[in-house]
Amino acid sequence: MHTRRQFTIQLGCLGALGLGRVAQAQPNDLARLLVGFPPGGSTDNVARRLADKLRGAYAANVIVDNKPGAGAQIAVATVKDAAPDGATLLLSPPAPFTVYPYTYRRLPYATEDVAPVAMVCTFPFALAVGPGVPASVRNLQDFVAWAKATPAKASFGSPAAGSTPHLVGSLLGRMAGFEFTHVAYKGDGPGLQDLMGGQIASYSTVLGSYLPHLQSGRLRLLAVSGTERSSFAPELPTYREQGYPALDMAEWFGIFVPARTPAALVQRAGDAVRAAVAQPDFARGLAEFGMTARSSTAQELGERLRTESAQWRTHVKNIGFTADT
Structure with missing residues (x-):
């Protein structure tokens, strides 16, 4: 089910872009930040704080779009089918990619349908x-x-x-x-x-x-x-x-985009997210929920997904749990 090609994205040899340059190259007037859970929860709260930081820096307007249901599967399927133009982002915990492939017989997406962009926090x-x-x-x-x-x-x-x-x-x-x-x-x-x-x-x-x-x-x-x-x-x-x-596993939230998103747009989104996460007031806001602001490169997030997926494959097999009824 899982291959070395999972979460692989063609990043190319791009130089690091500063937040100022990110702001100058907005391809979209509006960006959506998808969340697979209802308003008011921890994922939604983090998404809204992140959207505030990305607004005006990544796109003229960034809105949080809640797509609750099936443990975030609906949101993942939505980003899978979105246009790969950098206008649709997903904030998600790792379970839809590292746990669900082993607990559900069928999913409305495959793990290679999304590309990792950057981590946002750990807890x-x-x-x-x-x-x-x-x-x-x-x-x-x-x-x-x-x-x-x-x-x-x-x-x-x-x-x-x-x-x-x-x-x-x-x-x-x-x-x-x-x-x-x-x-x-x-x-x-x-x-x-x-x-x-x-x-x-x-x-x-x-x-x-x-x-x-x-x-x-x-x-x-x-x-x-x-x-x-x-x-x-x-x-x-x-x-x-x-x-x-x-x-010793830890939970985290990360940003994802459709797998077909061009490397330059993945890089640009990652630069904007990393700049947002680095801001002290963003970290203070997350601390209210017991979370630590922490980002990563797309490659680092992809490797973490592969490692954790292999771990959960073994754990789920040992537990013998299945989500299908």
Whole structure:
């Protein structure tokens, strides 16, 4: 299913373009930034902040166009079919390209239908427990021991079945050797309410979703993903530190365009995105959601996609999950 040609784009030998030169060469009066989720969520919030920075620099006007449904598949299919003129961009997490090819039998797009442009930000996953778990459980080792001793209570929620947080939780149960029962929710809102109300024992999602609730005392963070601790919760040890190095994956958002987009336009879009991400107020805005502004070249993003796709292919096979019913 995956080949070395995936995500390959003909970048050519182009010199770096400064933001000023980007602004002088606008091919479009209007650019659309597609988002595969409804307004108000984290992806939408990042998209709107990015659109503000691109407006006037990349195109005279940049609008956010929400195309929710099927875990962002509709948005990906939309950008696949868009004209390759630089006027249609997609802001997306990696799952539609790194996870869905292994959990869905059929997709309305192929991974080679889009070309990577640049990364925008990164943020880790985290595991939390609520009042349904004894107060004596303070770390991942304690939790695994408790889950093995009380398997009927060992449940975890996630924002959706087949979401990356769901798969991270399933991997933890498999690696630690206990039955970790999954409860799927429609978003973090209801899931976190049940966690803090004691209806489920634990919850797996991105770290930023927990931050507004930490002062309530109704949830306790046990572990965070990533190769190093998060600056947003520096006291929280990583999965790796607690004996689970395979769970060091992190979530991110990246920009994509139709695969047929000429190299010069891909380069131009990447330069504009990197200039936007480098602005201090953009980074401060993302920090409100527990995200770190971080960009990349198109080649770096393409390589990351290939690496993570290979990893998730193995993980999904080991978990045995399928999104098809």
